[in-house]
Amino acid sequence: MKKNIYIIGAGFSSLSASCYLAKAGYNVTVLEKNSTIGGRARQFIKDGFTFDIGPTWYWMPDVFDSFFNDFNKTTSDYYQLEKLNPGYQVYFDVLESILIGDNLDQICEVFEKEEKGSSVFLRKFINEAKNNYEIAIKDLVYKPGLSIFELITPQTITKLNQFFTTVSYQVRGHIKSPKLIQILEFPVLFLGAKPSDTPSFYNFMNYADFGLGTWHPKGGMYEVVKAMESLAKELGVKFLTNQNVEKIVVNNNTINGLIVNGEFLEADIVLSGADYQHTESLLDENYRVYSQSYWEKKTFAPSSLLFYVGLNKKLENVSHHTLFFDSDFDLHAKDIYDNKRWPDNPLFYASFPSITDDSFAPNGNEAATFLIPISPGIEDTPEIREKYFNLIINRLEKLTKQNIKDSILFYESYCVKDFINDYNSYKGNAYGMANTLMQTAFLRPKIKSKKVKNLFFTGQLTVPGPGVPPSLISGKIVSNLILKQLKLNIDHETTI
Incomplete structure (x- = not known):
């Protein structure tokens, strides 16, 4: 008889895992507490405007390709991609910005114009980053994080020092321009930690940026969610929304089932793509692996204050992705990770997808998403x-030299309380646990429970870490482990 596998949550990692497990022939049901699937990557639609609620960056296209290729599919079977040029724009002062082009030669020209000689370092840096990317993506990030020996390979031995120096140290040792430093340190923020705390091996994110480029799926990131849902359904996955998982039921240290909306569902395997800390809170205390003090001591990636804004005109002097680095980068980072307070003058990011894609806003209008990275767990009120x-609207007007306030049709906000309410997110974090040295690979929360047989985890709080591509990979990693466990169970039953 086929085994019943229940997956809690319908974010990217859960969608990924559901496809692999269904392909292997198991009965897979995904339980989502919200009314639509996608987890943090849901969609908000209002008055003809469309917004990606969560992720807006499409980086590392090879990871998406690899996922769909595992099912003899391609991304183009489900959605169309456009490479952005510029990939993004970075503001430093009034009408003073740097455009990051869609190829390294263009980017080197920009660097050289800003700091003579910097392009020589940049080419060496990106070449090394490419090498690290190939090591990481082809091998390391697909490891289950069970042992330190997963990291010890002939390739990584030669790069050992890169795990004990930081991206910040590497960049600042060769680049003097504060603007170029911020641009080179920016990509590792996707890993959820300060550049000064991120091992320099992770400079492979710079290759993801300058080497592979920034892409846009027509219709937005939610098209990727819909594609994965479609594939999963083709494979036989069942999706149930508005399903609140209230308890994980364990008998004799083995999964027995779930209580969902007051009803018991018998399960052979439970995989949680929901917040790890919340998932363990659904267990009786003696079955929890990680204590409250464990979570308190960990370095979490930021939360976010987001705004979704409808504008009745097209904007000038901005790009699809625009970063506003006109304030102190280091001070803002300290307020997130060290001071744990609201920043006085934060950096912020803006997405204007309607510049590229007409489907996001009515004709002649602009859809805008703004994001301020903040410390998780801080006060969140309507007044704040x-x-x-x-x-940020005042700064946007000043930096881009245009009136915006009078063109605002509406805006909606999303912050710490919403992350907690919608995703049971620990302290309202937006990106999971940071990838610092002491929270890398086997040092992250395990994808397999040590106390409960047939209970597994996937997503941003376990391996490999924060971000959409790592979430797809996490789903594959945990699926492989589950399939091995099921094979062991079958072999054990056969011998008995």
Whole structure:
């Protein structure tokens, strides 16, 4: 008889895992607490405007390709991609910005113009980053994080020092321009930690940026969610929304089932793509592996204050992805990770997808998403949200030299309380656990419970870490481990 596998949550990692497990022939049901699937990558639609609620960057296209290729499919079977040029724009002062082109030669020209000689370092840096990327993506990130020996390979032995120096140290040792430093340190923020705390081996994110480029799926990131849902359904996965998992039921240290909306569902395997800390809170205390003090001591990736804004005109002097680095980068990072307070003058990011894709806004209008990285767990009130909305709109007007306030049709906000309410996110974090040296690979929370047989985890709080491509990989990693476990169970039953 086929085994019943229940997956908690319908984010990218869960969608990925559901496809692999269904392909292997198991009965897979995905339980989503919200009314639509996608987890943090859901969609918000209002008055003809469309917004990706969560991720807006499509980086590392090879990881998406690899996922669909595992099912004899391609991304183009489901959605169309456009490479952005510029990939993004970075503001430093009034009408003073740097455009990051779609190829390294263009980017080197920009660097050389800003700092003579910097392009020589940049080419060496990106070449090394490419090599690290190939090592990481082809091998390391697909490891289950069970042992330190997963990291010890002939390739990584030669790069051991890169695990004990930081991206910040590497960049600042060769680049003097504060602008170029910020641009080179920016990509590792996707890993959820300060560049000064991120091992320099992770400079492979710079290759993801300058080497592979920034892409846009027509219709937005939610098209990727829909594609994965479609593939999963083709493979036989069942999706149930508005399903609140209230308890994980364990008998004799083995999964027995779930209580969902007051009803018991018998399960052979439970995989949680929901917040790890929340998932363990659904277990009786003696079955939890990680204590409250464990979570308190960990370095979490930021939360976010987000605004979704409908504008009745097209904007000038901005790109699809625009970063506003006109304030102190280091001070903002300290407020997130060290001071754990609201920043006085934050950096922020803006996405204007309607510049590229007409489907995001009515004709002649602009859809805008703004994001301020903040410390998880800090105070979140309507007054604070309004204060920061006014702050970034004022700065946007000043930096881009245009009136924006009078063109705002509406705006909606999303912050710490919403992350907690919608995703049971620990302290309202947006990106999971940071990839610092002491929270890398086997040092992250395990994808397989040590106390409960047939209970597994996937997503941003376990391996390989934060981000959409790592989430797809996490789903594959955990699926492989589950399939091995099921084979062991069958072999054990056969011998008995």
